[in-house]
Amino acid sequence: MPTVRIPSQLRNLVDGQRKMEVASSTIRAILDELDAKHPGIKNRVLDENGEPSAFVGVYIGGEDIRFLGGLDAEVPEGAEVSIVPAAAGG
Amino acid sequence: MSKVLGLKCKECGEVYEAEGIHVCDLCFGPLEVALDYDYIKSIISREKIESGPISLWRYVDLLPVDSGWDADVRVGFTPLQHAPRLGAAIGLKNLYVKNDSVNPTYSFKDRPVAIAVTKTRELGYTVFACASTGNLASAVAAAGMKAGLETYVFLPADVEAGKITNAAVYGANLIAVNGTYDQLNRLCSEIADEEDWAFCNINVRPYYAEGSKTLAYETVEQLGWRAPDHVVVPIASGALYTKIAHGFREMVDVGLISSQSVRISGAQAEGCGPVAAAFAAGEQSFEPVRQPDTIAKSLAIGNPADGNYSLEVARQTNGVIESVTDSETVEGIKLLACTEGIFTEAAGGVTIATLKKLAESGDIGEDELTVAYVTGNGLKTQEAVDGHVSVSVTIDPTMGSFEDAMSSRQQADMVWSAPQVTTG
Numbered sequence: 001m002p003t004v005r006i007p008s009q010l011r012n013l014v015d016g017q018r019k020m021e022v023a024s025s026t027i028r029a030i031l032d033e034l035d036a037k038h039p040g041i042k043n044r045v046l047d048e049n050g051e052p053s054a055f056v057g058v059y060i061g062g063e064d065i066r067f068l069g070g071l072d073a074e075v076p077e078g079a080e081v082s083i084v085p086a087a088a089g090g
Numbered sequence: 091m092s093k094v095l096g097l098k099c100k101e102c103g104e105v106y107e108a109e110g111i112h113v114c115d116l117c118f119g120p121l122e123v124a125l126d127y128d129y130i131k132s133i134i135s136r137e138k139i140e141s142g143p144i145s146l147w148r149y150v151d152l153l154p155v156d157s158g159w160d161a162d163v164r165v166g167f168t169p170l171q172h173a174p175r176l177g178a179a180i181g182l183k184n185l186y187v188k189n190d191s192v193n194p195t196y197s198f199k200d201r202p203v204a205i206a207v208t209k210t211r212e213l214g215y216t217v218f219a220c221a222s223t224g225n226l227a228s229a230v231a232a233a234g235m236k237a238g239l240e241t242y243v244f245l246p247a248d249v250e251a252g253k254i255t256n257a258a259v260y261g262a263n264l265i266a267v268n269g270t271y272d273q274l275n276r277l278c279s280e281i282a283d284e285e286d287w288a289f290c291n292i293n294v295r296p297y298y299a300e301g302s303k304t305l306a307y308e309t310v311e312q313l314g315w316r317a318p319d320h321v322v323v324p325i326a327s328g329a330l331y332t333k334i335a336h337g338f339r340e341m342v343d344v345g346l347i348s349s350q351s352v353r354i355s356g357a358q359a360e361g362c363g364p365v366a367a368a369f370a371a372g373e374q375s376f377e378p379v380r381q382p383d384t385i386a387k388s389l390a391i392g393n394p395a396d397g398n399y400s401l402e403v404a405r406q407t408n409g410v411i412e413s414v415t416d417s418e419t420v421e422g423i424k425l426l427a428c429t430e431g432i433f434t435e436a437a438g439g440v441t442i443a444t445l446k447k448l449a450e451s452g453d454i455g456e457d458e459l460t461v462a463y464v465t466g467n468g469l470k471t472q473e474a475v476d477g478h479v480s481v482s483v484t485i486d487p488t489m490g491s492f493e494d495a496m497s498s499r500q501q502a503d504m505v506w507s508a509p510q511v512t513t514g
Contacts, residue, residue, distance in 0.1 A: 008283050009115050018284075044118065054375060054398060055101070055118035062273060064393070067380050082280060085113040087120035087395050088292045089221055089275040090327020 004030060004081045010045075014038045022081075027058055028071040030081060045083060057084045093130050094154050097121040097296055100399075108154070110213050110288060112295040120395070121296045123154040127343045134344050136315060146201055146304040152340060153304075154297050155208040160236065165200040166304050168192050170312035170461070175429035176442075180449040184459045186318070188309060189432055195232050195256065196467035197225035197388075197435075198330065202301030206290035207233040209297040215288035216240060221278035223271045223326065223388045224249040225435075225466050227257035227264070230290060235260045242287070244274050249387055252470045270382060272393045295329075302330045306337025309461055310347060317341065317350035319458040322445045324437050324465060325356040325365050325411065326389045328396030334463070335403045354403050355453070356411035357444035359384035363413035365397045369404055370411075376401070385416045385474045386436040388466060410453045414443040420478050422446065423468060433468030441465070 001021045006014055014020065014034075024030045035042035047053045051071070058065045059082040065073045075081060097106040101119025112121055134151045142148030146166030150157060169189045177185035193200035203226070210218050218234035219242040220226050227243045234241030241262035245253070246269065258264050267274040282292040290298045310317055317338055323331045331354065338352045358366040361384030368376040379392030394400070404411050414422070419436055422443030427433050434442070445462045448454045468475070483499070485491040 005280065009113055009118060012115075053118060055113075055120070057276060057393070059276060062269075062276065064272070064276075064378065064380075066378055082276070084276055084279045085118050086393070087113050087118070088279045088282075088289075088295060089271070089395050090291055090329040090391060 191467035195228040199229035205301040206298035210288035224253035231260035231262035302333040303337030328400035366413035418443040435466035
């Protein structure tokens with residue numbers, strides 16, 4: 001199963017968990033799955049148009065999903081998904 | 091009274107205590123330092139600044155720290171050099187170069203790091219760290235080790251040799267990462283989320299970024315307390331670019347000058363120009379670059395955190411964001427060196443080449459009082475000019491050999507050194 005690393009800003013929604021295992025295999029489905037268990041996550045990661053927020057990066061195995069087909073990017077079995085605030089660096 | 095009101099989300103306006111955080115819990119927007127300008131206005135004056143230290147600490151009233159931790163280290167107040175020969179070469183009558191390559195570790199990064207290391211101590215962290223494209227590595231290693239902090243510096247494994255040596259010499263933990271800057275920046279964001287470290291461009295970024303605005307303050311003071319008409323600033327993450335704009339506005343906010351309408355133009359490399367591409371296309375947000383390909387490695391950020399804010403600044407100030415090729419960059423390095431005697435790194439070559447391009451296109455008016463920000467030293471990126479500069483001739487230690495060389499030079503009517511520039 002894929003694992004999702006939860007950033008500190010979202011941990012209050014998931015009882016403080018740092019990592020969560022999920023059964024889904026696209027980013028869109030993973031966010032739906034997480035949101036069903038812990039309502040509110042999806043709205044924090046996606047913007048009002050349902051696209052990934054400009055202020056959050058979503059990565060599969062360290063690769064930005066914007067280079068992998070966006071929310072429909074396939075998440076391989078055992079892969080690690082990271083949700084990372086974008087306001088960093090430089 | 092305190093000059094710092096707290097941290098404020100740039101997107102939703104949520105206010106936080108001034109701690110080691112950089113992102114809004116509600117919307118993931120970036121946090122910025124909120125200053126009490128009314129209070130600062132009541133304590134600041136031109137005279138007070140002019141009698142202060144010959145460094146960026148003369149502006150401490152506008153900085154989000156109590157006082158400079160180590161004010162003996164001369165960070166900032168670098169030369170604003172009138173550049174008539176460069177101006178004549180590119181058709182600008184009122185050009186200045188802000189030479190920020192003469193800071194303690196030879197780039198502008200000593201400015202934000204001076205603030206970050208001071209804040210790190212104020213907040214009680216014992217570990218100081220950064221994600222660097224090269225220049226920041228040296229600045230953090232030097233400041234962190236001098237401050238007695240456990241220091242970790244992450245940088246791409248393929249940066250220039252001079253930047254590795256420079257960063258390594260201070261004895262900090264230097265971690266080279268196989269990957270792009272964007273990949274190591276993401277890695278560092280994840281590390282910062284797990285470790286109780288002060289990552290200067292992650293969780294301490296709101297304070298760190300404030301250091302760059304001192305370039306605007308100095309420009310105003312060094313011009314005799316007036317704002318320039320136009321500036322050209324390199325864009326990597328866009329933090330420098332947006333903070334210079336912020337600094338000019340603050341000069342008015344605290345009453346040090348009565349008005350400003352500086353046009354803020356930006357410089358990127360074509361091989362990693364996401365902000366310039368979005369500007370040219372009239373977009374409000376940039377498309378990230380997956381694999382940057384440019385000799386200007388210090389500008390090789392494909393996913394710039396302040397890219398969209400940079401687009402906003404350019405449009406609000408009637409500036410232009412342009413990009414240049416690697417060969418134009420090399421020509422920019424050589425042009426600045428032969429006209430004004432400043433050897434800048436590749437990012438500076440991008441800035442000068444962009445300045446030239448904007449002057450030639452008329453985007454910069456020939457009479458505009460223009461300042462180009464040269465932000466790093468050429469000795470750091472010698473690879474950029476490898477094969478483009480060389481010894482003119484090699485001779486034996488005899489007068490005969492010298493005379494032969496001079497004679498063949500006259501016959502060939504060749505110019506040994508850099509291209510000649512006719513000044514007006």
